[in-house]
Amino acid sequence: MDKLPDLTVTLADGIPLKLLTLAGAPAILYFYPKADTPGCTREALDFTALAPGFAAAGAQVIGLSKDTPARLGKFAAKHGLAVRLASDDSGAVSDAFGVWGEKQLYGRTYLGLERATFLFGADGRVARAWRKVKVPGHAAEVLAAVQAL
Numbered sequence: 590m591d592k593l594p595d596l597t598v599t600l601a602d603g604i605p606l607k608l609l610t611l612a613g614a615p616a617i618l619y620f621y622p623k624a625d626t627p628g629c630t631r632e633a634l635d636f637t638a639l640a641p642g643f644a645a646a647g648a649q650v651i652g653l654s655k656d657t658p659a660r661l662g663k664f665a666a667k668h669g670l671a672v673r674l675a676s677d678d679s680g681a682v683s684d685a686f687g688v689w690g691e692k693q694l695y696g697r698t699y700l701g702l703e704r705a706t707f708l709f710g711a712d713g714r715v716a717r718a719w720r721k722v723k724v725p726g727h728a729a730e731v732l733a734a735v736q737a738l
């Protein structure tokens with residue numbers, strides 16, 4: 590994926606968001622496996638803590654998972670999240686970014702969503718991609734990359 594795709598996701602409040610409309614300003618799409626699990630909660634809280642820095646840089650941050658919009662709304666409310674969450678329940682966006690596939694945990698192989706982040710410049714093109722993300726320090730690294738654009 591080298592630019593924002595012409596695909597639509599559903600925000601936690603049920604409103605559709607066409608990803609192409611994010612062009613014109615920096616945008617961060619971060620994919621996470623499942624709402625309200627320890628690693629995913631930590632990542633969302635880290636992005637939330639840095640939300641003023643992303644806003645100052647003019648960047649939008651959107652977290653994507655295959656959870657339903659209702660589940661995402663509960664997740665955001667429970668943790669007071671300041672980042673927008675979106676549902677890729679059809680899997681089209683995950684497939685387009687190549688983040689859906691085989692994973693392994695405790696010797697078991699299963700299909701799941703890879704933790705990955707994509708930073709898009711104002712031109713709608715990928716400025717940086719992080720694959721197989723480790724949560725600690727990741728949001729701060731993404732903010733530094735946005736500020737360097």
